[in-house]
Amino acid sequence: MSVTSTAPIYPKLLRLITPQNTRICPSFLHHLATEPPPPTEIPPPSVVAQVADILKTNDEESWRTNCQLNHLLFSNSSPVSSHYFLQITRQLGNSDTAFKFLQYLHSSSPSPEAASLSSTFQAICELAGREPNSQNKLLALLNTSKELNVPLTINCAISLIRLFGRAKMVNDSMIVYNELDQSLRNTHVRNVLIDVLLRCGQLDNALKVLDEMLQTAAEFPPNGNTGDIVFAGLLKFEKYERSVKEEEIVELVSKFGNYSVFPDSMRLTQLITKFCRHRKSERAWDLLHVVMESGGPVEVPSFNALLTGLGRVAEVEKMNLLMKEMKEKGIIPNVVTFGIVINHLCKSRRLDQAQEVLEKMRDGEDGVSVKPDVVIYNTLIDGLCKIGRQEEGLTLIDRMRSDDHCEPNTITYNCLIDGFCKAGELDRAHELFIAMNGSGVQPNVITINSLVDGMCRHGRISSAIEFFNKMKDKGLEGNEVTYTTLISAFCNVNNINKALDLFHVMREKCRPDAIVYFTLICGLSQAGRVDEASSIASQMKKMDLCQTLGATMY
Numbered sequence: 001m002s003v004t005s006t007a008p009i010y011p012k013l014l015r016l017i018t019p020q021n022t023r024i025c026p027s028f029l030h031h032l033a034t035e036p037p038p039p040t041e042i043p044p045p046s047v048v049a050q051v052a053d054i055l056k057t058n059d060e061e062s063w064r065t066n067c068q069l070n071h072l073l074f075s076n077s078s079p080v081s082s083h084y085f086l087q088i089t090r091q092l093g094n095s096d097t098a099f100k101f102l103q104y105l106h107s108s109s110p111s112p113e114a115a116s117l118s119s120t121f122q123a124i125c126e127l128a129g130r131e132p133n134s135q136n137k138l139l140a141l142l143n144t145s146k147e148l149n150v151p152l153t154i155n156c157a158i159s160l161i162r163l164f165g166r167a168k169m170v171n172d173s174m175i176v177y178n179e180l181d182q183s184l185r186n187t188h189v190r191n192v193l194i195d196v197l198l199r200c201g202q203l204d205n206a207l208k209v210l211d212e213m214l215q216t217a218a219e220f221p222p223n224g225n226t227g228d229i230v231f232a233g234l235l236k237f238e239k240y241e242r243s244v245k246e247e248e249i250v251e252l253v254s255k256f257g258n259y260s261v262f263p264d265s266m267r268l269t270q271l272i273t274k275f276c277r278h279r280k281s282e283r284a285w286d287l288l289h290v291v292m293e294s295g296g297p298v299e300v301p302s303f304n305a306l307l308t309g310l311g312r313v314a315e316v317e318k319m320n321l322l323m324k325e326m327k328e329k330g331i332i333p334n335v336v337t338f339g340i341v342i343n344h345l346c347k348s349r350r351l352d353q354a355q356e357v358l359e360k361m362r363d364g365e366d367g368v369s370v371k372p373d374v375v376i377y378n379t380l381i382d383g384l385c386k387i388g389r390q391e392e393g394l395t396l397i398d399r400m401r402s403d404d405h406c407e408p409n410t411i412t413y414n415c416l417i418d419g420f421c422k423a424g425e426l427d428r429a430h431e432l433f434i435a436m437n438g439s440g441v442q443p444n445v446i447t448i449n450s451l452v453d454g455m456c457r458h459g460r461i462s463s464a465i466e467f468f469n470k471m472k473d474k475g476l477e478g479n480e481v482t483y484t485t486l487i488s489a490f491c492n493v494n495n496i497n498k499a500l501d502l503f504h505v506m507r508e509k510c511r512p513d514a515i516v517y518f519t520l521i522c523g524l525s526q527a528g529r530v531d532e533a534s535s536i537a538s539q540m541k542k543m544d545l546c547q548t549l550g551a552t553m554y
Contacts, residue, residue, distance in 0.1 A: 047072055048084055052091040060100045064108055074109055082115035089123030095131060098124040099141070106148055114151050121145055122156035129159060135167040142176065152176070154184050158192050165196030173197075174205065187213065187220045191229055198233035203244060206233070214255045227261040235270050246275050246283035250290055257294030265299040272302055276309025284309055285318065292329070300326070304336050311344035319344065332368055335361075339376050346383030354380055362403070372404055378411045385419025393419060408439070414446050421454025429454060443471075449481050456489035464489065480510045487516055491523030499523060500532075514545040 054069045063069055073080055085105075092098045102120050106112055121141070128137040138160060145152065152160075157180045164172040177185065177193050190209055197206035210230060213222045222230075234249050249271065256262065263271065268291060275284035284306050292298050303326055310319045319341065326333060338361045345354035358380065361370045377400045384393040393416055400406040413436040420429040429451060436443060448471050455464035465486060468478060483506040490499035503520060506512055517540040524533035 047080060048087045048091070051080075051084075051088050055088070055092060055097070055101060060097075060104065063101075063104050070108070073105075080116070082113065082119040085116045086119040086123050089120045090126065092127070095124050095128035095137060095141075098127050099144075102148075102150075106150075117148070117150045118153045118156070121150050122153045122159075125156050125159055129163050134163065135169060138163055139169070139172060142172070142179075146179070152180050152184075154180070154186065154189060157184070158189055161189070161192050161196055165200065168200060170197065170200045170202055170205075177209075185220065187223055187226065190220060191223075191225050194226070195229045195233075198229065198236075203242065206230075210252075214252075214259075221259050222256060222261050223259075224261060227256055227263065228267075230256075231263040231267045231271070235267065235274065246278070246280045246287075250283055250286050253287060254290045254294065257290065257296060260295070262291055262294070262296030265297065265301055268298070269301045269305045272305040272309065276305065276312065279313070281306070281309040281313050281315060281318075292325075298329070298331070300331055300334055300337060303331060303333075304340055307337065307340045307344075311340060311347075314344075314348070316344075316348075333370070335370050335373050335376065338370055338372070339379065342376055343379050346379055346386075349383070349387055351380070351383050351387060351389065354383060372400070372406065374400070374406050374409055374412065377404075377406060377408070378415060381412060382415040385415050385422075388419075388423060390416060390419035390423060390425075408441065410436075410441055410444055410447070413441055414444075414450060417447060418450040418454075421450050421457075424454075424458055426454055426458060426460065443476065445476070445479050445482065448476060448478055449485065452478070452482055453485050456485055461486075461489045461493065477509065480506070480513055480516070483510070484513070484516050484519070488519045491519055494523075494527060496523050496527050496529065512543075514540070517543075517545060 051069065051072050054066060054072075055063065058066060058069075089098045089101060092101060098120070102117065102124060105117060105120060109116075125138060125141060128134055128141060131137060142160065157176050160176045161173045164170070164176065173193060173196050177189070180189065190213055194206045194209050197203075197209070210222070210226070212218065213220060213226065230252065234244060234252070253263065262268075268288070272284045272287060275281065275287065288298065288302055288306055303322060307319055307322060310322070323333070323337075323341070326337075338357060342354045342357050345351070345357065358372060358376065361368070362372060363369070377396055381393040381396050384390060384396075397408050397412065397416075400408065413432055417429045417432050417436075420426070420432065433443065433447065433451065436447070448468065452464045452468055455461065455467065468482065468486065472478070483502055487499045487502050487506070490496070490502065499520060503512065503516065506516070517536060520536050521533045521540070524530070524536065
């Protein structure tokens with residue numbers, strides 16, 4: 001058997017598998033580096049862009065005979081979705097062209113789909129809403145949609161409801177809502193309609209829509225946005241065609257609670273405050289407790305609002321009960337809470353109890369320690385001064401500085417100055433005035449009035465007028481109260497000329513009230529200057545102050 005030699009092959013194989021230092025021509029490398037990449041294939045324009053371009057560049061009369069357009073829109077092989085119709089219509093620029101496109105679709109499509117027509121109509125409404133005279137255009141479009149039997153989309157209905165609402169065309173907003181298919185009247189649509197109705201003062205219609213949402217097992221129940229809209233609207237219930245009773249509001253809040261929808265802390269506080277201002281503290285009590293019992297969030301400002309209202313009508317037992325409930329629920333009272341309680345006790349002249357509350361809040365009794373502020377100290381000082389315990393009020397200034405690092409302000413000094421003036425201790429009042437200036441606390445017109453009144457009441461009229469002029473030179477003018485006090489004082493000592501001089505100065509500075517006129521008329525009459533009294537009475541009549549005087553006196 002013969003054997004074929006393979007020796008000559010090995011060197012060739014070795015050359016192939018052994019690395020070689022092959023030298024590449026530089027010109028070839030340069031060619032590779034500078035050769036432009038092959039052109040990128042440009043994708044064909046989208047259906048939306050193609051259709052929009054044909055519609056904008058061709059007369060609408062030629063649309064029906066444009067084979068490319070008809071193929072793009074109505075081809076069975078690649079049908080256009082309703083979303084495409086929405087985008088195509090938005091690119092047409094104005095509602096007139098867009099509406100012609102809708103008519104073209106309605107008449108030219110072999111089988112026009114409701115979804116496509118609805119999307120097209122939605123885009124037309126969007127375009128019309130941005131154009132002048134939009135309300136009338138939209139109203140005409142709505143009527144045409146009925147004629148063409150084009151159903152509304154949710155977004156289209158929402159836009160129309162809002163736009164008609166802004167134009168105060170509330171009935172048309174209601175028509176849009178009623179035209180919308182029942183299954184599409186979801187929570188969002190209802191929220192928009194309720195908002196429009198409340199803004200336009202149509203409370204009863206808003207409550208009808210809301211009532212459907214609040215029914216047991218409602219298909220479209222309320223959500224947080226519903227609550228925000230309704231609770232905000234209820235705060236403005238004076239503007240509606242009929243008054244909203246507080247009981248109705250409490251009932252609505254209770255129904256919302258069944259869906260775990262509650263007013264936030266701010267709105268709950270505002271509602272409670274509004275109830276209390278209308279002397280409906282019982283309903284305010286019910287409102288807060290409905291939210292609490294339904295598991296809604298309650299915060300200290302809502303309790304403070306109710307405490308304030310209860311204090312106005314002297315509901316002491318309920319105030320105590322509410323404080324107890326705060327403790328049970330772990331709601332920590334703040335400085336405002338204690339301030340409300342102390343203010344109520346001071347107005348009730350129960351100053352010892354008010355001071356006990358101050359001690360409790362400072363010492364942290366019941367595990368709650370709150371630092372008193374200047375408002376609380378001012379309330380206590382004012383209360384003490386009003387019952388003749390101004391010395392105790394004065395000691396509180398030292399305490400507020402040393403214990404609580406709280407500096408007295410203008411109101412603090414005014415309370416004490418007025419207290420000492422009313423007690424006839426004018427020198428002490430003057431000392432406080434000097435201390436006030438020394439502490440860098442600026443006096444105001446109330447400071448002047450207290451000192452002027454104190455001096456006039458205790459026969460120091462010359463000192464009063466001197467002090468008044470001194471303050472005026474320093475740039476601190478008196479007001480109608482200051483002038484009335486001085487004029488009355490001069491009339492009482494039969495110095496009518498000085499009273500008249502002050503009256504003429506007063507007329508240049510501020511408007512005299514009925515009491516000043518009456519004081520002057522009495523003073524002139526008692527001095528036998530009947531003609532001048534008659535002249536002042538005529539001026540008073542011209543100023544239309546006679547009725548004001550009657551209301552003031554009776």
